[in-house]
Amino acid sequence: MLVLKLIYNNMTNSDLIKKIQSEFIKEVPEVRTWMEVEISQIIKEWEKERIQKYKWIVIKTAWKSALEKTITVRKKVWAFAVEKIFAIHSPTVASIEVIRKFKVRRKHIGYIRTAIWKEGKLKEIKKDTKKSEKK
Numbered sequence: 001m002l003v004l005k006l007i008y009n010n011m012t013n014s015d016l017i018k019k020i021q022s023e024f025i026k027e028v029p030e031v032r033t034w035m036e037v038e039i040s041q042i043i044k045e046w047e048k049e050r051i052q053k054y055k056w057i058v059i060k061t062a063w064k065s066a067l068e069k070t071i072t073v074r075k076k077v078w079a080f081a082v083e084k085i086f087a088i089h090s091p092t093v094a095s096i097e098v099i100r101k102f103k104v105r106r107k108h109i110g111y112i113r114t115a116i117w118k119e120g121k122l123k124e125i126k127k128d129t130k131k132s133e134k135k
Helices: 002-007 013-021 108-115 130-132
Strands: 033-045 048-062 071-075 079-085 093-104 121-125
Touching: 002 071, 033 071, 048 079
Parallel strands: none
Antiparallel strands: 033 048, 033 093, 048 071, 071 079, 093 121
8 A cells, every 4th residue: 555655646546547447448449329330259168268249239338437338239139129238348348340330310219229120210321432532
């Protein structure tokens, strides 16, 4: 305890917390609501480890600090809807990749849950490749 007081004597509590948390923060792309993402999760089974990939639509993002950032994802499987919450900076999350983005009228979670069932309401935001090639 004395060592911490000597090293971090001039720092406030919030600065100290940010410095300690910065060691655990990973480089991840910016993830927002209405993005389709592929999440690679490390699953440990007995002594073996494997990577499981999930392809979901983000319906909610939440965080208090950078290290506590979580995303709620949703997918339709057969006749059921499945939701899962991932902590982005968790050691079990290997990588996050944004596949595509959608444009909708609202970001309210109730609207999102019904709109995923009605796939006609999802409009994909496409990148303009022709404009970038001309320049």
